[in-house]
Amino acid sequence: MNKNVRLTAWVRGHVQGVGFRWFTRANALAIGDLIGFASNLADGRVQVVAEGPRTHCEQLLDWLRDGDTPGRVDGVTEIWGVPRGGYDGFEMR
Template sequence: MNEDVRVTAWVRGRVQGVGFRWFARANALRIGALVGFALNLEDGRVQVVAEGPKDHCEQLLEWLRTGDTPGRVDGVTEIWATPRGGYDGFAIR
C-alpha cells in the first residue's frame, strides 16, 4: 500500500543562491504526484515540504541527499507526518 504522506526536509550546505529551490521543484514535478514547496530559511538551509505517495516522497528525499543538486549538500534532516493538504502544485517560496 502506497499511502499519501508528508515529508519535511531541512537541507544544509551551500544551498542558497545556487538554484537549489528551482531544482527541488523541477525534481518534484518530474517524480510526479507531489505537492508542497521549497523555501530558503534565514539560517542558510532550504526547507522542502512534499506531500504525496510515500515512494514519491522517498524518491525526492533520495535526490536531496545524493542527487546531482546545485551547490553542495552537507546533510538532510527529515520528519514524516500525515498530509495536511491545501497545496496547489509545488511552489518556490
C-alpha cells in the same frame, strides 16, 4: 499500499543562491504526484515540504541527499507525518 504522507526536510550546506529551490521543484514535478514547496530559511538552510505517495517522497529525499543537486549538500534532516493539504502544486517560496 502506497498511502500519501508528508515529508518535511531541512537541507544544510551551500544551498541558497545556486538554483537549489528551482531544481527541487523541477525534480518534484518530474517525479510526479507531489505537492508542497521549497523555501529558503534565514539560517541558510532550505526547507522542503512534499506531500504525496510515500515512494515519491522517498525518491525526492534520495535526490536531496545523493542527487545531482546544485550547490553542496552537507546533510538532510527529515521528519514524516500525515498530509495536511492546502498546496496548489509544488512551488518555490
